[in-house]
Amino acid sequence: MVPQTKIAVPLTLLLCIAFTGCSNSQPSGNAVTSSPTHAAAVAAPADQDNSKVCALFNAADAEKIMGAAMKPKPNRGSTVCMYEEVSARPNSVGTGTVALTLIQHKTAEEENRAWAQLKEVRHLQPGEKNVQVLNGIGDEAFFTGNTQKGKVGVAGVIVRKGNSQFMLDNMVLEYVASPDALKAVANRIASQL
Numbered sequence: 126m127v128p129q130t131k132i133a134v135p136l137t138l139l140l141c142i143a144f145t146g147c148s149n150s151q152p153s154g155n156a157v158t159s160s161p162t163h164a165a166a167v168a169a170p171a172d173q174d175n176s177k178v179c180a181l182f183n184a185a186d187a188e189k190i191m192g193a194a195m196k197p198k199p200n201r202g203s204t205v206c207m208y209e210e211v212s213a214r215p216n217s218v219g220t221g222t223v224a225l226t227l228i229q230h231k232t233a234e235e236e237n238r239a240w241a242q243l244k245e246v247r248h249l250q251p252g253e254k255n256v257q258v259l260n261g262i263g264d265e266a267f268f269t270g271n272t273q274k275g276k277v278g279v280a281g282v283i284v285r286k287g288n289s290q291f292m293l294d295n296m297v298l299e300y301v302a303s304p305d306a307l308k309a310v311a312n313r314i315a316s317q318l
Contacts, residue, residue: 221297282311
């Protein structure tokens with residue numbers, strides 16, 4: 126029988142070589158360092174920086190839509206700005222959220238392809254159940270969702286403007302959100318693109 130220490134040392138070296146290279150080279154651009162800029166990068170990695178999207182959509186907008194106090198829901202990626210209710214409503218299944226997803230393309234050709242795919246995936250066609258064409262918002266816009274007693278639960282406004290498209294989605298199980306506020310905020314966002 127081979128002693129465990131004779132196996133452990135070669136195994137440790139093999140794992141070291143396989144996973145880290147066991148080199149004494151200088152850290153690469155992706156290496157962790159202990160600088161003040163690194164701390165900021167850890168707090169908001171480049172692929173998570175959604176400040177551009179959140180400049181178009183803030184907590185006050187989300188509060189108008191939901192009719193409740195809202196707080197940021199971080200770490201959704203660079204194209205999403207999301208807010209959630211500060212606390213669940215009485216007799217609610219959970220907290221509701223409102224999110225803006227903004228996609229910007231470099232060319233009209235890229236946007237045309239992406240918009241066609243989005244329309245297919247989200248069934249954005251006149252006459253589809255719970256889909257309404259919205260005139261006067263961006264180049265083309267749709268409202269999706271069911272309205273009961275002037276309120277919506279899961280609903281959204283999907284807009285194309287130039288080489289950009291965005292989805293302003295409300296997600297709550299109860300019918301408590303304002304479809305008029307959802308459309309008004311979407312119209313304002315479209316005017317800023």
